[in-house]
Amino acid sequence: MKDGPDIARIASLIGDPARANMLSALMGGQALTATELASEAGVSAATASGHLGKLGDGGLVRVNQQGRHRYFSLAGPEVAQTLESLMGLAQHAGAVRVRTGPRDPALRRARVCYDHLAGDLGVQLYETMLASGGLTESGGEVTLTALGRDRLTGFGIDLDNLDTGRRKLCRSCLDWSVRRSHLAGAVGAAIWQQVQHKGWAKRIENSRIVAFSARGEAEFMDFLRV
Amino acid sequence: MKDGPDIARIASLIGDPARANMLSALMGGQALTATELASEAGVSAATASGHLGKLGDGGLVRVNQQGRHRYFSLAGPEVAQTLESLMGLAQHAGAVRVRTGPRDPALRRARVCYDHLAGDLGVQLYETMLASGGLTESGGEVTLTALGRDRLTGFGIDLDNLDTGRRKLCRSCLDWSVRRSHLAGAVGAAIWQQVQHKGWAKRIENSRIVAFSARGEAEFMDFLRV
DNA sequence: TCCATAATTCGGTTGACGCCGAACCATAGC
DNA sequence: GCTATGGTTCGGCGTCAACCGAATTATGGA
Numbered sequence: 001m002k003d004g005p006d007i008a009r010i011a012s013l014i015g016d017p018a019r020a021n022m023l024s025a026l027m028g029g030q031a032l033t034a035t036e037l038a039s040e041a042g043v044s045a046a047t048a049s050g051h052l053g054k055l056g057d058g059g060l061v062r063v064n065q066q067g068r069h070r071y072f073s074l075a076g077p078e079v080a081q082t083l084e085s086l087m088g089l090a091q092h093a094g095a096v097r098v099r100t101g102p103r104d105p106a107l108r109r110a111r112v113c114y115d116h117l118a119g120d121l122g123v124q125l126y127e128t129m130l131a132s133g134g135l136t137e138s139g140g141e142v143t144l145t146a147l148g149r150d151r152l153t154g155f156g157i158d159l160d161n162l163d164t165g166r167r168k169l170c171r172s173c174l175d176w177s178v179r180r181s182h183l184a185g186a187v188g189a190a191i192w193q194q195v196q197h198k199g200w201a202k203r204i205e206n207s208r209i210v211a212f213s214a215r216g217e218a219e220f221m222d223f224l225r226v
Numbered sequence: 227m228k229d230g231p232d233i234a235r236i237a238s239l240i241g242d243p244a245r246a247n248m249l250s251a252l253m254g255g256q257a258l259t260a261t262e263l264a265s266e267a268g269v270s271a272a273t274a275s276g277h278l279g280k281l282g283d284g285g286l287v288r289v290n291q292q293g294r295h296r297y298f299s300l301a302g303p304e305v306a307q308t309l310e311s312l313m314g315l316a317q318h319a320g321a322v323r324v325r326t327g328p329r330d331p332a333l334r335r336a337r338v339c340y341d342h343l344a345g346d347l348g349v350q351l352y353e354t355m356l357a358s359g360g361l362t363e364s365g366g367e368v369t370l371t372a373l374g375r376d377r378l379t380g381f382g383i384d385l386d387n388l389d390t391g392r393r394k395l396c397r398s399c400l401d402w403s404v405r406r407s408h409l410a411g412a413v414g415a416a417i418w419q420q421v422q423h424k425g426w427a428k429r430i431e432n433s434r435i436v437a438f439s440a441r442g443e444a445e446f447m448d449f450l451r452v
Numbered sequence: 453t454c455c456a457t458a459a460t461t462c463g464g465t466t467g468a469c470g471c472c473g474a475a476c477c478a479t480a481g482c
Numbered sequence: 483g484c485t486a487t488g489g490t491t492c493g494g495c496g497t498c499a500a501c502c503g504a505a506t507t508a509t510g511g512a
Binding site for chain 2: 006007008009010011012013014015016017019020021023024059060078079081082083085086087088089090092137
């Protein structure tokens with residue numbers, strides 16, 4: 001009633017089913033057009049437009065005009081993190097959707113979280129990088145070591161180009177399915193890009209699930225073990 | 227529309243202003259009665275009762291019957307963490323309440339977050355414990371070292387009694403004002419208990435602000451420096 | 453036993469918001 | 483220029499949920 005940020009305002013933004021569906025869809029990390037989001041949410045284009053306006057005002061999504069298309073994406077990693085956090089709560093409260101098909105285990109194994117890898121494999125990546133001394137964590141801050149930089153450069157990631165200062169290089173993000181952290185931030189995103197680029201894995205259409213090829217998964221595991 | 231936890235359900239629970247006020251009040255960590263929460267939210271007892279029922283169904287609050295009073299508290303640390311996360315977003319989106327009085331700096335300096343210390347001092351505690359080797363962090367898991375256990379025992383905390391397995395001993399919690407982590411979990415709660423017990427600080431009535439005495443703050447700082 | 457206080461349940465009102473269709477603006481391509 | 487398509491704005495409809503007062507059920511104390 002008195003102090004602190006106005007939490008109800010943005011929670012109610014997320015609290016509408018149509019908007020929540022849109023945000024969930026955007027958790028895939030891709031920018032989507034208004035009509036795609038409308039179909040994702042199951043509402044008409046007019047309704048979707050209204051919702052997207054509100055999400056924009058609330059600072060939850062960003063717009064990117066491109067010709068006559070308007071591409072929407074999450075406003076930033078903090079938004080994605082909050083959404084994951086909410087998913088964790090919902091999961092815990094047993095409020096999973098009825099439609100929990102056989103795809104669910106795959107979702108737990110590997111999925112895309114905004115713009116980086118999550119699920120079992122994402123957590124594994126993060127933890128082995130810590131254990132092998134490529135990353136260090138202190139005070140909630142995650143940083144690359146010299147060793148880690150070397151290894152990523154060898155993996156084909158151009159770190160100098162990444163470190164624009166606009167976005168934190170490394171960040172830990174709590175995983176709703178595994179309940180441990182995985183690697184987010186610019187480096188997390190770059191790794192996911194590279195994994196796709198090498199053909200090790202790709203996203204399943206219209207889903208957050210990441211499918212590794214047999215060979216890709218083996219190579220990924222090798223990369224972890226180094 | 228299809229997969230994952232039902233995020234809209236619980237977000238809409240938090241999204242109602244009256245309920246959000248109640249939850250914010252419970253972030254103080256104390257259990258409050260239904261009437262106290264009603265006045266906190268500015269609604270009638272009847273309305274509050276309805277809200278509390280919903281919050282209970284949604285798994286966000288726990289009830290504790292004591293005589294003819296029913297004490298409500300947050301269902302767990304995950305709930306508190308999610309709320310802080312939402313506050314961070316709201317803060318970032320500039321959606322702070324109009325009523326940002328002079329009390330705000332005090333809130334940033336030291337406050338109680340559910341059942342442990344937050345704000346500048348909370349973050350400082352966490353970071354010096356990491357830096358001095360009392361804590362280690364790995365894969366999002368925070369653990370006490372032998373050194374850390376010694377120091378806490380010397381501080382007057384009975385760790386054996388704390389480690390019931392029911393609750394994680396250490397956990398990092400993202401701070402919405404400082405945007406870095408502070409120490410939560412059973413140990414975080416115990417430290418806050420002990421700080422109060424030693425008379426170093428106490429909560430301001432009906433607020434999350436923690437007021438350190440001059441002497442108490444000095445002693446706290448000494449404790450950090452060891 | 454009886455009264456005061458905490459809390460929930462019920463009925464009815466009201467306002468807010470999500471929804472759509474249709475009309476309207478903008479861009480791209482011919 | 484014209485036309486197709488993406489997107490927003492407007493008006494009106496319907497529903498849902500928050501709200502309160504009053505009645506009802508517990509509990510504790512005199």
